[in-house]
Amino acid sequence: MFEFVRGPLVWIAFIVFVGGVLYRLVSTAILAGKEKTVFPTMDLKYGLRSLMHWIVPFANRNTRMRPIFTVVSFAFHICLLATPMFLMGHAVLWKESWGVSWWSLPPATADVMTLVVVFGCVFFVLRRLTSPEVRNVTTWKDYALVLLVVSPFITGYAAHQQWLDARAMLILHIICGALWLVAIPFTRLSHMIWFAFSRAYMGSEFGAVRNARDW
Amino acid sequence: MADKADREVKDAGLDETTKNLSPERIEAVIRQVLDTRASARLKVYLETCVHCGLCSDACHHYLSRDKDPDFAPVAKVKDTIWEMVKRKGKVDGEFIKNAARIAFIECGACRRCSMYCPFGIDIAQLIMLVRRICSLLGVVPQYLQDTTNSHAATMNQMWVQQDEWIDTLMWQEEEASMEVPKARIPLDKEGADCMYSVIAPEPKILAQLIGNMAVIFKAAGEDWTMPSTDGWDNSNMAMYSGDFEVMGRVERLHWERAMQLRVKKIVMGECGHAFRGAVYDGPKWLGWQGTPIPMVHAVEYYYDIIKSGRIKIREKYKEPVTVQDPCNIVRGRGLHHKLRYIMNEMCEDFRDVEPRFEHNFCCGAGGGIINCGPPWKLARMKSTRVKAEQFARTGAHTIVTPCHNCHSGIEDIIKHYKLGMHISFISEILVQTMELPGDKA
Numbered sequence: 001m002f003e004f005v006r007g008p009l010v011w012i013a014f015i016v017f018v019g020g021v022l023y024r025l026v027s028t029a030i031l032a033g034k035e036k037t038v039f040p041t042m043d044l045k046y047g048l049r050s051l052m053h054w055i056v057p058f059a060n061r062n063t064r065m066r067p068i069f070t071v072v073s074f075a076f077h078i079c080l081l082a083t084p085m086f087l088m089g090h091a092v093l094w095k096e097s098w099g100v101s102w103w104s105l106p107p108a109t110a111d112v113m114t115l116v117v118v119f120g121c122v123f124f125v126l127r128r129l130t131s132p133e134v135r136n137v138t139t140w141k142d143y144a145l146v147l148l149v150v151s152p153f154i155t156g157y158a159a160h161q162q163w164l165d166a167r168a169m170l171i172l173h174i175i176c177g178a179l180w181l182v183a184i185p186f187t188r189l190s191h192m193i194w195f196a197f198s199r200a201y202m203g204s205e206f207g208a209v210r211n212a213r214d215w
Numbered sequence: 216m217a218d219k220a221d222r223e224v225k226d227a228g229l230d231e232t233t234k235n236l237s238p239e240r241i242e243a244v245i246r247q248v249l250d251t252r253a254s255a256r257l258k259v260y261l262e263t264c265v266h267c268g269l270c271s272d273a274c275h276h277y278l279s280r281d282k283d284p285d286f287a288p289v290a291k292v293k294d295t296i297w298e299m300v301k302r303k304g305k306v307d308g309e310f311i312k313n314a315a316r317i318a319f320i321e322c323g324a325c326r327r328c329s330m331y332c333p334f335g336i337d338i339a340q341l342i343m344l345v346r347r348i349c350s351l352l353g354v355v356p357q358y359l360q361d362t363t364n365s366h367a368a369t370m371n372q373m374w375v376q377q378d379e380w381i382d383t384l385m386w387q388e389e390e391a392s393m394e395v396p397k398a399r400i401p402l403d404k405e406g407a408d409c410m411y412s413v414i415a416p417e418p419k420i421l422a423q424l425i426g427n428m429a430v431i432f433k434a435a436g437e438d439w440t441m442p443s444t445d446g447w448d449n450s451n452m453a454m455y456s457g458d459f460e461v462m463g464r465v466e467r468l469h470w471e472r473a474m475q476l477r478v479k480k481i482v483m484g485e486c487g488h489a490f491r492g493a494v495y496d497g498p499k500w501l502g503w504q505g506t507p508i509p510m511v512h513a514v515e516y517y518y519d520i521i522k523s524g525r526i527k528i529r530e531k532y533k534e535p536v537t538v539q540d541p542c543n544i545v546r547g548r549g550l551h552h553k554l555r556y557i558m559n560e561m562c563e564d565f566r567d568v569e570p571r572f573e574h575n576f577c578c579g580a581g582g583g584i585i586n587c588g589p590p591w592k593l594a595r596m597k598s599t600r601v602k603a604e605q606f607a608r609t610g611a612h613t614i615v616t617p618c619h620n621c622h623s624g625i626e627d628i629i630k631h632y633k634l635g636m637h638i639s640f641i642s643e644i645l646v647q648t649m650e651l652p653g654d655k656a
Contacts, residue, residue: 028255034254062333132284134268136284137268191264194259195263198259198334202335203335210495210549212548212549
């Protein structure tokens with residue numbers, strides 16, 4: 001079982017993830033090409049200008065208006081992406097499989113970052129439950145997505161801490177991680193891909209066409 | 216919960232038209248629009264939205280109605296286009312009626328929420344898509360549809376006939392020449408530097424604004440003209456009712472008239488949505504890269520002639536004054552700094568609003584909402600409380616509104632919230648404060 005999830009399953013997950021992302025990008029680009037105004041509107045300078053104001057915390061009015069959310073959200077997203085990429089345990093796997101190695105996080109830091117992700121998810125769920133404007137547009141799928149996102153972190157943390165049956169936990173962790181990757185191109189997690197494009201499009205329309213700012 | 220009183224408003228354009236809609240027709244129209252028009256962007260927008268609700272605080276409807284979650288931008292999308300997509304167009308007449316109320320009355324497509332959505336989702340565009348679907352189904356608030364019908368029949372918004380049009384211009388020429396000798400309104404002058412373009416409410420109910428412009432043009436020594444025939448009105452309520460065919464006809468005729476007169480540019484009067492229609496939505500629909508010749512909004516024009524010294528301010532306006540940043544020339548054109556320049560040049564005691572510039576609140580009348588008429592006036596007022604509070608904080612006596620929609624909308628707000636303020640177009644203050652030819656005392 002472990003051999004399967006460690007080997008073929010991870011391969012499948014990565015192939016589906018990369019292939020899925022490419023497929024979504026290409027098919028959407030073709031569709032966008034049919035709308036005569038999408039590509040001519042895109043403007044590199046103003047697109048990047050807008051992106052910069054939205055990937056830097058407090059560089060736009062909305063993030064300044066809600067400092068707690070901003071701090072939690074940015075910490076969550078940074079840890080969400082950085083932890084799996086730079087975790088020492090993962091670095092070993094990269095090296096074993098492909099012979100590539102890069103800088104990795106000290107284990108204690110990685111633990112804290114994992115907990116930040118878990119805390120972030122709890123925060124998001126509580127916000128969904130308590131803010132009327134968010135609860136109003138929330139369905140079970142939104143909760144399921146949070147669960148999917150947090151599951152590799154909880155199981156990974158548990159495996160690292162040797163809780164319960166560590167080997168079973170590791171298998172569960174890999175399965176959750178694989179699901180997580182596969183879900184990115186096909187669920188709302190695809191905002192990871194689309195964010196840059198939709199933001200840049202709005203930035204182009206505001207900046208290049210309408211001579212205004214959008215942050 | 217959505218306002219019960221608003222749900223019970225009687226409007227034949229929504230009530231009667233939805234009675235006989237067959238499910239097949241609704242489905243066919245929705246499928247046609249979704250499949251042919253908004254494909255890639257719609258798909259990305261609907262899929263990217265993580266239902267975070269961060270757009271809520273952008274919306275003056277939401278803020279003015281004590282943060283009622285049903286008025287959050289994301290909720291308006293959820294209750295309209297999400298469901299249409301999810302159910303693949305299988306919705307009933309009651310659903311369409313509700314969606315029409317949301318799209319026409321509870322959102323003015325002011326685009327403020329696009330500046331609050333971290334992903335830059337164009338929520339206003341999604342709402343315009345709903346309006347398009349409603350329009351194709353014949354479900355449009357009756358008053359708004361009437362203005363669209365007027366565009367279709369007369370090529371102007373208010374059923375102004377050609378003889379009335381010419382008569383009004385001649386009358387205003389007379390008025391202007393009493394202020395400034397030899398002030399004229401040159402009709403159909405081929406090869407003039409600019410064509411002045413107005414919207415139908417000017418000849419219909421605010422004719423003195425055309426006279427003011429004749430005075431200002433004379434003082435600035437402008438070589439200008441106005442068309443005597445159709446194509447003079449570029450206000451475009453069809454753009455907001457979702458009847459893009461009529462919108463395209465209006466804009467095409469307007470630009471064609473300017474080209475026939477061989478002018479170098481069009482100066483557009485103090486109106487925001489007309490500017491939007493002529494510069495953005497019209498050309499886009501017609502498949503043009505941009506406008507055939509430049510269009511300059513009145514704010515840009517006044518800025519140019521004051522800055523270059525073509526007109527001089529004789530005595531500044533004394534009363535405390537504040538200003539409205541109209542969505543379509545601020546979020547839509549970035550004219551807020553030029554507007555401030557004019558205000559400071561023209562007025563002694565200018566008090567700015569907060570929030571301002573691109574973050575300004577819509578007047579609540581724009582996007583066709585005020586054109587939905589008296590049945591919806593109370594709903595509109597309930598959605599503009601933050602606007603009233605914003606003005607009250609300035610302590611000004613006069614609100615300058617360089618847009619017709621803002622002008623009428625804010626007039627209603629002043630009365631409803633008993634602000635005790637006045638409203639004024641820029642031109643009205645400008646003609647009082649500037650040096651007139653022959654003024655040299």
